[in-house]
Amino acid sequence: MTGLDPPLSAVRDAVARALAEDLEPLGDITSSLLPPDRRATAAFVSRAAGAVAGRACVVETFAQVDPSVTVDWKLADGSVVGPGDELGRVEGPLASLLTAERTALNFLCHLSGIASLTRRFVDVAVGRCAIWDTRKTTPGLRALEKAAVRSGGGRNHRGNLSEWVLLKDNHLTGVTIAEAVERARAAWPGRTVQLEADHIDQLRQAMAAGADIVLLDNMTVDEVVACVELRGASTRPLLEVSGGVTLANVGDYAGTGIDLISTSAITQSAPALDIGLDVT
Numbered sequence: 001m002t003g004l005d006p007p008l009s010a011v012r013d014a015v016a017r018a019l020a021e022d023l024e025p026l027g028d029i030t031s032s033l034l035p036p037d038r039r040a041t042a043a044f045v046s047r048a049a050g051a052v053a054g055r056a057c058v059v060e061t062f063a064q065v066d067p068s069v070t071v072d073w074k075l076a077d078g079s080v081v082g083p084g085d086e087l088g089r090v091e092g093p094l095a096s097l098l099t100a101e102r103t104a105l106n107f108l109c110h111l112s113g114i115a116s117l118t119r120r121f122v123d124v125a126v127g128r129c130a131i132w133d134t135r136k137t138t139p140g141l142r143a144l145e146k147a148a149v150r151s152g153g154g155r156n157h158r159g160n161l162s163e164w165v166l167l168k169d170n171h172l173t174g175v176t177i178a179e180a181v182e183r184a185r186a187a188w189p190g191r192t193v194q195l196e197a198d199h200i201d202q203l204r205q206a207m208a209a210g211a212d213i214v215l216l217d218n219m220t221v222d223e224v225v226a227c228v229e230l231r232g233a234s235t236r237p238l239l240e241v242s243g244g245v246t247l248a249n250v251g252d253y254a255g256t257g258i259d260l261i262s263t264s265a266i267t268q269s270a271p272a273l274d275i276g277l278d279v280t
Contacts, residue, residue, distance in 0.1 A: 008056070014140065019061065031098045031099045034095040034098075041089055043088070043280070044108065044276070045086050046083060046084070046086075047275065048082075049081065050116030050119070052078065052079045052080075052115065055077050057107035062096070062097075066099075066100070069090055069093070071088060072090075074089075077115070078150075078153075087108075115149070118151075118270075119153055130259065130260040130261070132156065132261065133267050149267065165188060166194045166196070167196065169198065177206055178209045181195070181210060192212045193213075194240075196217050198217050199223075213238040214227075224258060239258050240258070240259065241258050246265070
């Protein structure tokens with residue numbers, strides 16, 4: 001699969017910060033007691049069902065600890081795994097494997113957990129609409145977590161505040177929707193302009209103003225159906241459902257004819273996927 005890896009600069013930076021957290025100021029004083037010539041092989045084994053993400057962080061972790069360690073993957077990011085499945089193996093000095101183990105697993109388990117929960121949302125939607133993430137991510141790890149969403153079959157909402165204009169209710173204080181869109185077009189021509197709508201009348205105004213996307217915030221399924229009917233056969237604006245979306249109701253929202261559903265749950269509330277490193 002392509003397009004699943006985060007930027008290499010983000011990977012290197014996150015791994016360096018994580019290793020510094022573990023190794024400063026004296027390094028791994030326990031593993032330093034091991035004979036330097038003792039080598040080992042270790043396998044990454046899933047203990048639960050899920051989807052894989054975060055391999056780039058694992059490779060970078062071992063590379064920063066000891067460039068002589070080799071990593072051989074059996075499965076790619078985005079692969080679905082079950083209990084007992086082997087993801088890949090590492091080989092090298094035992095001390096280096098043990099020094100890097102926890103940092104590598106922290107990334108792999110966390111990011112695979114995001115991919116796994118995203119996959120569950122995507123599976124329930126059954127291709128009827130796209131599942132998007134949000135900016136509710138772990139500070140400093142957004143690029144990694146958004147890559148994990150892609151590995152789970154989801155899509156990325158804007159990555160930061162510079163990517164496109166998103167006018168929420170607080171932005172519209174003292175200004176009409178038409179005025180807000182006009183200002184956005186004048187200041188940032190060519191950028192996507194999105195508006196948040198709490199009720200169908202705001203959707204009407206957003207459509208008249210020429211918004212590219214309208215976020216239907218915390219609307220019921222019936223309210224979303226009415227919004228989809230108001231837009232009719234047109235493909236613009238794109239309609240996004242957000243707020244209060246869960247695995248229990250995402251299927252109902254996906255069946256309304258909506259274009260996309262965004263949820264912070266896939267990054268903010270995903271449990272880690274249980275993956276172990278078995279040393280031989």
